[in-house]
Amino acid sequence: MAQRLDEFNEFRERMNERILAEDHATIKRFFGVDTLTYRDGALDAKTKELLGLCASMVLRCDDCISYHILQGHKLGVTRAEFFDVFSVALTVGGSIVIPHLRRAVAFLDEVETNSNS
Amino acid sequence: MAQRLDEFNEFRERMNERILAEDHATIKRFFGVDTLTYRDGALDAKTKELLGLCASMVLRCDDCISYHILQGHKLGVTRAEFFDVFSVALTVGGSIVIPHLRRAVAFLDEVETNSNS
């Protein structure tokens, strides 16, 4: 797996463990709600990941964008579908989204390259 | 049609006309891009409306939320599907979204009541 992907996942998992090790009731339950949010429901998990991705783009959080790209890719979201999500986020959120779009496409390129190798 | 829906649509259409009457090239082209964004593509129009709704909720714009609820409802989005979008927006955007969620549900109730009468 590529370096940036590795670093991203390693830091994410290590710090999630540090956070949960504190055993703070509210924070632990929030993490539980977060996991529950993306399960199949009236909308399937794939659509929910796209919603999470779009929300992350307009709120401009690179780590959240990367995470939802990874999850979406695992669930079979195509490059064309990702760009449709990007286009909605760009229109709603404006040109301030563009730097995050650049990093999103760089990350998507890396995820696709990695899954083909 | 109910009063709030009427007022919402009337003000929206009247002011869109005022804005476009100014004939400002950038603004007119932006409105064109906005319309284009929600057309069927790799993702269908219904999914795109849900993306627009989720983005509008985390950015907390009541008028945008109302608009995407109206459009989604026309495209057959069910109440259960709307609540799935609401749940993603709530988790991503936090409790600050709740007052907008209350107004979104009040608006959805009105849209559903109106379409049944």
Added chain:
Amino acid sequence: MAQRLDEFNEFRERMNERILAEDHATIKRFFGVDTLTYRDGALDAKTKELLGLCASMVLRCDDCISYHILQGHKLGVTRAEFFDVFSVALTVGGSIVIPHLRRAVAFLDEVETNSNS
């Protein structure tokens, strides 16, 4: 009780019931986390309400501001303490906070007048 306070509380409670009546697992659990957040812990409930108020002001949500003013007032927060919270929110969030500060002070005036009558 004054009219604005009544309206605020009535709409809030009625719509919370509508939302929870949908019985959506994620949303219900989020509401549970929200309640849990402001319980006494390492910091007491009063301090947590002030944190919630400050966060609501920089995120500029009038309903959230009103709610935390009400809760803080019940827990004995003084006017001088509220203004200290307002001052932190104003410095961190900038002049864009001022219109919300105006409405916050108008609401606080109403809460104080009401509790004295």
Added chain:
Amino acid sequence: MAQRLDEFNEFRERMNERILAEDHATIKRFFGVDTLTYRDGALDAKTKELLGLCASMVLRCDDCISYHILQGHKLGVTRAEFFDVFSVALTVGGSIVIPHLRRAVAFLDEVETNSNS
């Protein structure tokens, strides 16, 4: 003067007085900085009002937008210049700005009508 303009100015002035009457050092000094910001400098007052207007639009604060339109209008900003500011805010901030743009144009119409009568 038109009703909405009157109400806007009356509430703004009354609450500013209430806020400053509290005599909170930080808040009073912040209000002083706010006034100082828009004085002639390397950029003239008119350009600074346009900057404040553009910032207010992308941060989506209707009251701030109204205030800077009023100040800009007093300093001779033309309708065409206002629409140029609106176009930058729309592109940078995205379609989420549109409902605020509608209200901005409605307010500008009112300000222009009032100054011609």
Added chain:
Amino acid sequence: MAQRLDEFNEFRERMNERILAEDHATIKRFFGVDTLTYRDGALDAKTKELLGLCASMVLRCDDCISYHILQGHKLGVTRAEFFDVFSVALTVGGSIVIPHLRRAVAFLDEVETNSNS
């Protein structure tokens, strides 16, 4: 002192000097207001730092979060108290806060390790 802390403080101080060296009246006075904000008042300095930290988390500014963790730590804020602030910020601001929470805990770990060595 650890490397990240050193770098953070060095850049912060060097650039604050560059900014103030410009001798811009508004900016200098804003920096004065910023300092004044966190002095003991109706609320003590420690509580005000926690308010500043919570506001910085929901606005998602890593540097501001680090700064208020440093200041809070100097004033005796405990790890359990920091996690209570984190929990309020997480609930109010949503899962979009989580990447900043990870970096906040990594920074807090570093501050605590450093103060014990």
Added chain:
Amino acid sequence: MAQRLDEFNEFRERMNERILAEDHATIKRFFGVDTLTYRDGALDAKTKELLGLCASMVLRCDDCISYHILQGHKLGVTRAEFFDVFSVALTVGGSIVIPHLRRAVAFLDEVETNSNS
């Protein structure tokens, strides 16, 4: 040309090409609108760059800030004028803008040093 400037421009151009290579109608047209926005109009290109800079600062996007500093510098914006824009953004957006102000001044220093060498 200095390293940071080079890296900034190289990544920006490379990823813009990757994005446009996807040939997504909405995204391509959005990029066209973005370019159109900053052309001379009722306000000249220089003023529009300052508006874009101010909007980018209050929305706290470092890459957007850097880009508008570069464009403004090419159009003859002076250091004193840049600091006037910074001061408006600081007042409107609050102390949360300060870390971005530090990086903006560091970038401006680099741009000025480079253009003098």
